[in-house]
Amino acid sequence: MIERPMEENIIVGAPRYCPVLPLKNLVALPKSIVPVVVGREVSIAAVEYAMAHNKKEIFITAQQSPDIDIPTGDDLYVHGTRGVILQVVKLQNGTLKILVEGVTRARIASIEQEAPFIGVMLEELSSQEIKHAPTLKSLWKELLGLFKEYIGLNEKLSSDLLGLFRGPEDLDFLCDTIAVHVSFTFTEKQALIELVDLKERALLVTEFLKREVDNLRTDKTIRKRVQSQVEKHQRDYYLTEQLRAIQRELGRDDAAQEIEEIRKKAKKIKMSAEALEKVESELRRLEQMPPMSPEAAVARNYVDWLITIPWHEKSKDTVSLQKAEQLLDDSHAGMKKPKERVVEFLAARKYAKENLKHAPIICLVGPPGVGKTSFAQSIAEALGRPMVRISLGGVRDEAEIRGHRRTYIGAMPGKIIQSMKRIKVMNPVIVLDEIDKMSMDFRGDPSSALLEVLDPEQNKNFVDHFLEVEYDLSNVMFIATANVGENIPYPLLDRMEVIYLNGYTEAEKLEIAKKFLIPKHLQEHALSSEKVVLSDLVLKSMIEDFTKEAGVRQLERYIAKIMRKCIQVLLANKKVKSVEVTHDMLEKWFGVPPFRREDRKRVDATGLATGLAWTEVGGDVLEIEVTVLKGKGGLTLTGQLGEVMQESAQAAMSYLRSRAKDLGLKENFYADLDVHVHIPEGAIPKDGPSAGITIATAVMSALTQIPVKCTVAMTGEITLRGRVLPVGGLKEKLLAATRFGIKQVIVSKQNAKDIKEFVHELDPSLTIAYVETMDEVAALALEKNPFIAHDKKVIKPSNADKLKKPARGKKIKGKK
Template identity: 50%
Template sequence: RAEKEMTDAQRQYMLRQQMKAIQTELGEGDGESQELRNRIAEAKLPEHVATVANREVDRLDRMTPASPEYQMIRTYLDWLLDVPWDKATEDRLDPIEARRVLDEDHYDLDKVKERIVEYLAVRKLKGDLKGPILCFVGPPGVGKTSLGQSIARAMNRKFVRISLGGVRDEAEIRGHRRTYIGSMPGRLVQALKGAASSNPVFMLDEIDKMSAGIQGDPAAAMLEVLDPAQNHTFRDHYLEIPIDLSKVLFIATANQLGTIHPALLDRMELISLTGYTEDDKLHIAKMYLIPRQRDEHGLEPEHIEITDEAVRRVITEYTREAGVRTLERQIGTIARKIAAKVATNAAHTARVDAADVPTYLGPVRFRGETAFRTSRAGVATGLAWTETGGDVLFIEAVLMPGGNGQLTLTGQLGSVMQESARAALSHVRQQARSLHLSPAFLSKQDLHVHVPAGAIPKDGPSAGVTMATAIVSAARGVPVNPDVAMTGEITLSGLVLPVGGIREKALAARRYGIKTMIVPALNEPDLEELPPDVRKDMTFVPVRTLEEALAVSLPSVVDPATVAEAGIGGTSAAAARPAHD
């Protein structure tokens, strides 16, 4: 049997040698090898890439097609030739035209548009500018991903979206080494091949959702990709040839920054995309959402008309979000119900007014509850920032007789928030006399502080002022002003420290119908970034101490005039004024 197998192998070898001799005599040479050499010559590869490619073809010549390594080298050469080493699209370097395209696709978002226009202007003047590495941070539904597509269109570049959500393997970024069976390049090389251009726009979606696994940390691999000083020689483990990524415009998106590696964060230029106001959402619905839903449901413009009042009612009573994703779904529901009627009666038309909205969307989902929730003493309205935008928290405090001064905290509070509650209580006890409380008001009572929505974890220091206000309200038996919401970290000495997310919190307060917002005095510069209609509709009170905050939220407990005379920290609560004055 062994002799027979040897005879078969020798026979196959002889036949292949004879076939090669015949091809050489006919001037055809080795068909596959010659085809690869022709492709290498036509591709006009960089010298270091062409050298590697020709060396691999020489290895291929010395192998039989039946060899396992033959197909591996063949696949490697295909990838090598498919990477667009010197192919690039020509940038549209007209800043005015680029801005027109961006305005056509998206409403507002001026910061992002200005940054792209600035890049194109500098590129027009300098010529060889490296692509910027941007990171859009904002809640879901504000248009981060679609903005990337719009930027690519404005610059006349190819667009590739790479989803990084749930990526746990470093090889997803850098690729697998060729020693493994079935190995492939990483997502970046695959994306370059798909774009067929060396200067596309890469959208690194959900970069904050990457996590380390047993196969390595993909965030560490991204450090080289997103470093302008290194990414011109990026090495993929599969190709093992330096690839120039410096011409690529990288745009990362994230909902929050806390989960992104600090070194990775340092390499990106952060651009915050905050939530939209009611007026913004109305414009977006009229300009983009209604026409898109009309087209998707096969309706003509004369079939459906949704009035501005109806859109406003949908925004306020059927959605509570920073973006417009839920708003588009609700508009789609209205369009779907109208499409069902048009399908049975082609002449049917519908004009949707505010009073008609419940007919299409059912009972109201969100009602104004601030006045109801704060009608009892011991309840204060706080403002929080989450990865889905700003939100309102109703913090409750109650004193229970027959205790011994114990503090109970519920509502799934994180360690930082628990420490804020203890600091707030300590300051209230220390200032008991000035607040007209008995210094021993807790000696025979227990205090319970609760933050509703107990199923949702909460953390952060920005609820300190709210907790202190709720405690004072419970101790004095006086309800907090229902039109007032507040944010700020509190110290043991009663100072109010700055916090983040002022814009998102202000938009959330406005959505809930709150008229006055207490903010730390050191956050006053942040008020300049608020939309003009928000600054016009609301009054913002910068405070430096808890007493100044209490003078606004509990004026019957702390006299504003007394706080103003004390002049603690300079800015007093008595100087409250609309931010637009």
């Protein structure tokens, strides 16, 4: 037998024997009548014993685990209720249906038997009364008020229950009654049956009851809201039907049906709440307008734009990394950095998936003809996304980007929203072509409007003036193209990842011609490689002698012309099956080569130095001529030089005057001499600091009468102390030096790190000399070092040096 400890102050009377009725997930409380279906043998035996031998009294308690079919004493809760069986009905299947009324709390003192039923010695428990009257009254008032509210909220309970309680003295009865009629959990009811301290039990019941009251309040609010919505829908339906009948009478039935279809479509495409509200507002206006009125046309156009732009549709990036790399390599030669950036994004997209919120915003900067726009097309193909191109050249109206406000006649969205409508997905590739060619006037600044479009933190909430709702552009991959990065406003340039595309080397042009251009034009002209034969020597001649460009557009035109000429030959003579293009044919078809290298050969001369220039179409050479004349110490600069280049010439002259003694010149040699610096092709503006050391070298040669090596070119900024500072555009300049037959190029030592990135693309025959001072430049560029050879102490003014063979070359635009 299991002995239970007893508390004398709550035990009523001596323990007595009682059969046990174990219940599953059910707690019987005092003052409650519980119907129970008894089917287990141990329970039936306990009921029969109680009816026959125990004055119908039975101990009702719950099993600790409902999964046990034949419980023992240890499987039961110690605390339960002593009850009286009021009624027993035997059912046909042998089970009993009984009514049990709980009388008082009790607990098991000891287990006497476990078969054929569980019999225990029972101790009845009385509640510990609350002796402090104010506390008792306060708990009574709180609990009764909550119970009244619960009955008011619960339609299943009658308010007659409140008449059972007389006052605070019935607090025990009130707690148990509430526990019976309120939907407390099994665990909560078991906790209440075990609590004999009336104050603690009342507080616990209050806590449970407050929770249930809150739940009922919430349920009532929801039901009320649902009911009001149902009533509103019914009312709306009735009014809508009436409105339809009126519209049928007015002959507007088709318009109403169309509006209803638009309304359904707007809800189906799951646009933003703000946009849906705008659509609904415009549709309500449309319903009140005559279908043929101008206002109706404007409203309908606005709604059409809102429902036709994509709101959730996206294309999937299905292309693999290897296939993307292959697509980019097959479509464009070189361009290592742009290709790497695209593959990086694709890899990050595949790995991070939807966590990668923003698409990259790239700006490809490079000279014309290097393939910026076509490369953007290849990026779209590599990503498996649709592409749309927006040309910004000459755009000067802000409304082209942001759209016109609807107050204007013929208003429409800007180019961005128009492109989104045309492409029908939210994550296309949009190419902003010639972004550096935009301008501004009184109508606004389109480059400022692009700040919002190209800012990853702002374009997710882009607002077009026409739509007047926020639209998400964060999934769009923007690729801008430009020829000159300096023409792009800095705030706009700062928002983009700039990738510079330099001009092609002659080897790259040859590869592009063989791999891309010739097959393309053979296919376009229905020719084959057997009918038209172009050798590498002929292609090299075309590249070197007939073109001077950073890209390959001019070369492509010549190739297309060759195809047309070959077709003429084939048609003129049916016996000819193949045409092998030769150098003589090139001169016959194209004329005298304009850039033949033999014409560009020069000889060493005094006062003539070769510089390197960067232009929009790539690099070029810059010949600087200096003549010393009788005068009064003047410095004349001609050739339409910009302010920066003029200052470079002045700095070079000041440096030479400071080093007059080292050069073997009089200290005041400039007092009776004038120095004239001229850069040919005077119709073309020239500017920039990179000609500083070239001007200094030419002036030094003219003053010392030491010739400048014609195979040496240079670029770098000069200071008053004779230091050589770094400059930009080195790749284009060095490629130009190779084209013009230069053997050695002098650059600042600080540019060494820049040249390392593309040194493998340069002609191996080109030597690069890195210098820090003008002393080193003079030693390399002049036939003799003027700082250690003072052969000519007095300089006589002379006319311009006569060259054995004048240099020829095409005009260079935008030198700096």
